[in-house]
Amino acid sequence: MTDGAREHCDLLIEAGHVVPVHPHGVVLADHAIAVSNGLVVAVLPTAEARTRFAAAQVVARPDGCVIPGLVNAHVHNPMTLLRGVADDLPLMEWLQGHIWPLEAQLIGPAFVADGISLAIAEMLRGGTTCCNENYFFPDVQAATYKHHGFRARIGLPIIDFPSAWARTDDEYFDRATEVHDQWRRDPLIATAFAPHAPYTVSDANFERIRMLSDQLDIPVHCHVHETEAEVGESVQKFGQRPLARLDRLGLLNDRLIAVHMTQLTDAEIAQCAERGVSVVHCAESNLKLASGFCPVAKLQRAGVTVALGTDGAASNNDLDMFGEMRSAALLAKGVASDPCAMDAATTLRAATLGGAMAMGMDHLVGTIEPGKQADLVCVDLAQVETQPLHHVASQLVYACGRDQVTDVWIGGHRKLDGRVLVDIHIAGLLANARQWRERIAGIKTR
């Protein structure tokens, strides 16, 4: 069957449907994706693809729908080991009585590597191929994501308190630039500054971040306006709302990945649009911690890039981007009192291209287009739960479960094959999780 006239490609995925995300709203029936050297080469009708390409490998998924890999734009994946350890509590009791005391005992390279490994298995099984990480020990994070061939932007933490990662401001910055330097040319791993939040980072440190993020040309990933209390405290302490303070410090620009943003005036929304600030909406975390409601429909109408994030598994409690799409799409309608808010195609865009844009990675991922990385996810829609198949995008966002993900590729590498993780040993992962459960159960909290 080889044919000298046909172009070689490494992989041809023939799918019942392809949703490339760009152009917006398009659903292609009986299309194929040709991949070579980790990049998408062409998206074309399957019949045409078979004539044009001689593929080293063909994966036929007649009942499958291929979408860009989902981008989880806000995670604290080491905290996956704390999933459900303290739920249904007031925010400060949760944080001060449980999460922080546990972290004080646990944070270190092993906790970070093991938590992220568990998270990667969950993310791959759920169709996520890229995440925006935000935790301590970015060196360990980067090595762990790299080891698993998982695409990530690693936050370089800055916080005004000593931690197991760094004791002083200078140490935080020194270690940050060190990690950045080590990974700056990696095709899979990138970095961002990750100042924890306006209420835990000083003006001086924010100014230093602004200067360095410009020099290093990396984003700034920060919790902003998560709760009403945070905004009130800032007004008391600084005489300014956090966004105004960040503006004064020169951070309100297209590098800023502002996470949560549940408290926004119309003027602030307009300002974010004008400055190119991206917003990561964490619908389920905001609900679970009763933080407030992010006005996503208004942000999207204003032209602000909206991405989706699960937040950490300690406040969600999963890394399920299918679930997060559904929650975000449903909640947007309720909050806007408008059943047309955040329709299915717009939601899928937020979970893919939106995340890539917010993270400054839309030249690499977020859509299925020639020249982009082959970060691809195939979903089986021929399941009882997504039948009849009247509208593909509706099924993906409103009905599809993450368990319907059959195949995942990152940069053309197969990571999930017919729902089996290609290079992760599940039994070992589960045994490790059980060990952490025992250890964590032995730590006395409030």
Added chain:
Amino acid sequence: MTDGAREHCDLLIEAGHVVPVHPHGVVLADHAIAVSNGLVVAVLPTAEARTRFAAAQVVARPDGCVIPGLVNAHVHNPMTLLRGVADDLPLMEWLQGHIWPLEAQLIGPAFVADGISLAIAEMLRGGTTCCNENYFFPDVQAATYKHHGFRARIGLPIIDFPSAWARTDDEYFDRATEVHDQWRRDPLIATAFAPHAPYTVSDANFERIRMLSDQLDIPVHCHVHETEAEVGESVQKFGQRPLARLDRLGLLNDRLIAVHMTQLTDAEIAQCAERGVSVVHCAESNLKLASGFCPVAKLQRAGVTVALGTDGAASNNDLDMFGEMRSAALLAKGVASDPCAMDAATTLRAATLGGAMAMGMDHLVGTIEPGKQADLVCVDLAQVETQPLHHVASQLVYACGRDQVTDVWIGGHRKLDGRVLVDIHIAGLLANARQWRERIAGIKTR
């Protein structure tokens, strides 16, 4: 291994955990459930169970957690065939421009039977064992649920308009009592009056329902206070809010299963508590149609029985009670601005015992207790997505996917065995769904 001294039982399920729901909040480790003649005989430590019972069948699930079968307290399951057919539209355009014109062409015995069959497969795979049905052709509904051995309360529709089911008020009532009479002694199928909503049912018909529901001793399952517009229109037309009107007509009592209830004053909440009205909270449907927010935390605090329902697949778009638990628990916190609202155990209770109580079936189902029907669901918690296992109830509500359901029994009959549907032919079901897709695609709507 037989032992004359041991009691016989038909089935012994040995599980890593059992959450019986009653007593509230209890999680039993390494417990077994003995079943005979379709009933739960005992719930006891596995070691003890092995000494006490000689079981005809033993099902060992050391990584499994057994919970009562989930009760979906509000469905329109024939509409499963319309899943995703018209999303992201304003309510009236959705209803008048799409759903009603489609239904006008489609409603009949085949649509009802095929939609419910597809729904039953989805419900069983997702751990639901009982539902509160509300649609036309209750005779076909009852026969279909019975055929599949699925527990249901069938709504006997009453609406002031002619339909394919009945043309006049008298015909609606005649056919209703006929269906009731046919099924009144069935162990699996029960009935309820199902007046569509206050805005589509006259005073005279409500009065007739009140009289007949008392005589026949069956509940009244009705959409109530779904939207602000509905309440406003009632005030204009009747000079009363719908709940006040139902009170005047004698329907505000412990027979009433009031669905949606997004518009409630504190006085109305107190009145519902006093009268024993049950509320079915459809979190995802209310969000998707932007109907408003049901104040579940307030209702629960007032002592009102709260059940959960998915609503029809045309407005959800799934029948996933695990997803609905998560949505309800998360949304309750956001709406109440209280992260302690609707905790995991309370949510699981609403999805089981709450539904059973609302439907007047808590003497049969809703908890795992000796003497109750063996409607049981086993969930595999040894999956990456629900590890580490710090708290069982948290994992069930906040992290577990419906795909983790491994086994389902209804009245002691195995319906799902290691994720395989015991007596449903999936390929036939999918072929049928494809036929309906073609047929529906051929119908011209707006």
